[in-house]
Amino acid sequence: MSNTESGIAQLRSMARESAAHAEAGTLPLADSIVEIASEHYYDEQRWKLEMDRVFRRIPLMLAATCELPNPGDYKSTTAVGLPIIISRTEDGSVRAFANICAHRGAVVMPEGCGNTHRFTCPYHAWSYNPEGELTGVFSAKDFGDLDKSKLGLRPLPVLERSGLIWVIPNPDAELDIANFLSGYDAVLDQFNFAGWHMFSQRRVDGPNWKIAYDGYLDLYHLPILHKDTFGSDFPHRAMYHSWGPHQRASSPDPSLVPLMQKSEEEWPDSSLLTGVWTIFPHVSIASFDGGGRGVMLSQLFPGETPQESYTIQNYMMEKPPSEEQEAAATEQFELLKYVVETEDYATGLLQQQALMTGARKTVMFGRNEGGGQNFHRWLDRILSTEDADLDALFTSDES
Ligand code: FES
Ligand SMILES: [Fe+2]
Numbered sequence: 001m002s003n004t005e006s007g008i009a010q011l012r013s014m015a016r017e018s019a020a021h022a023e024a025g026t027l028p029l030a031d032s033i034v035e036i037a038s039e040h041y042y043d044e045q046r047w048k049l050e051m052d053r054v055f056r057r058i059p060l061m062l063a064a065t066c067e068l069p070n071p072g073d074y075k076s077t078t079a080v081g082l083p084i085i086i087s088r089t090e091d092g093s094v095r096a097f098a099n100i101c102a103h104r105g106a107v108v109m110p111e112g113c114g115n116t117h118r119f120t121c122p123y124h125a126w127s128y129n130p131e132g133e134l135t136g137v138f139s140a141k142d143f144g145d146l147d148k149s150k151l152g153l154r155p156l157p158v159l160e161r162s163g164l165i166w167v168i169p170n171p172d173a174e175l176d177i178a179n180f181l182s183g184y185d186a187v188l189d190q191f192n193f194a195g196w197h198m199f200s201q202r203r204v205d206g207p208n209w210k211i212a213y214d215g216y217l218d219l220y221h222l223p224i225l226h227k228d229t230f231g232s233d234f235p236h237r238a239m240y241h242s243w244g245p246h247q248r249a250s251s252p253d254p255s256l257v258p259l260m261q262k263s264e265e266e267w268p269d270s271s272l273l274t275g276v277w278t279i280f281p282h283v284s285i286a287s288f289d290g291g292g293r294g295v296m297l298s299q300l301f302p303g304e305t306p307q308e309s310y311t312i313q314n315y316m317m318e319k320p321p322s323e324e325q326e327a328a329a330t331e332q333f334e335l336l337k338y339v340v341e342t343e344d345y346a347t348g349l350l351q352q353q354a355l356m357t358g359a360r361k362t363v364m365f366g367r368n369e370g371g372g373q374n375f376h377r378w379l380d381r382i383l384s385t386e387d388a389d390l391d392a393l394f395t396s397d398e399s
Helices: 003-024 044-055 184-191 209-216 323-356 370-383 387-393
Strands: 034-037 060-064 073-079 082-088 094-098 112-115 134-136 158-161 164-167 197-206 239-243 246-250 276-279 283-288 294-302 309-317 362-365
Touching: 003 184, 003 239, 003 246, 034 370, 044 294, 044 370, 060 073, 060 082, 060 294, 082 164, 094 158, 094 164, 158 184, 184 276, 197 209, 197 323, 209 276, 209 294, 209 309, 209 323, 209 370, 239 370, 246 370, 294 323, 309 323, 362 370, 370 387
Parallel strands: none
Antiparallel strands: 034 362, 060 164, 073 082, 073 112, 082 094, 158 164, 197 309, 239 246, 246 276, 276 283, 283 294, 294 309
8 A cells, every 4th residue: 555545544533533533422531540750840850861862862853844945945943952954955856954064054045945055154155055065165376275075064863844844953863754654644744735835833831841732632621721721622632643752632523423334435524634643742733714725733842951842833724725715824824823832831820830749659641641741751751862873763664
């Protein structure tokens, strides 16, 4: 079976399961309630380990294809302190580099997206092409002998799949990114993100990255914390499907029940892709339809200390909105800022401070919160795995 066929078959099978649970009023539950030590959310040593063993060792989804669709396009960004350039070369492939000059280490390109055939360092104008090769040395005749072929920007492991781009922010990392995706990309393919449009982006500050990530996997809170925005009837019962550490959270969907009488070819994509799609360790994708079909793709990054994180919210749309749709899309994106900043992260920041008092030693994830349980289990596994054994944790399923 091809990747595409496998992705569609998996979505249909999940839809059948969802309809069956919706009809029967049932829900798959985790085996037991799980307790997590509160200090996991603030302990300095643990946080440092998470930075080294997760964020500097695991692929991070740092760009969408639609941010750099054409040869010469690039995105300059920063992840866990490392300045990074992602570039699209002449042959259409994507490369990633540490954005650090070979001369004396200045940051070559300022943050942002653009198109260029040359990355020129602002300090002494050494320049690099989109393949990262050192192509120009200012006043080279005075500098001394150099082997330019050994002085390119240091490459980072990179992989483009499903219209998204993963980079490991560490030039010495060797993890196989395709294997790490654990077959999840076959399902993500069904969004067809490669041809989408980046409507708008912004940054929102939040608490410890795991408090924030717990929230993305949590449907239980939706009609409670978000009663004023999403409404008190919003579905909160979650089914979790996983591909390695990556998970989809979705509610049994009654609107799928009548579809089951029709042939699978008639099931619309949009009803197969509902819910929250998380990419371990830091991305969540959820569908909305303000101003046309869109997703909020949130990239969560740890901040400077254990109690800080920041999130880049990307509102991606299937098509650029028309003039009339633009106001609705803007309104949708503003609402999502309010929801995350004023409801989720404001609550999370208070939760963070409360946990840091040490007055409550553990927190709980119920049988209905299997997604959170699974996330913390995977995190523990990765933290306790040596570099040499890391690849073996993930299994690519591309049958
Ligand atoms: S540090 Fe970049 S050219 Fe000198
Ligand atoms: Fe929320």
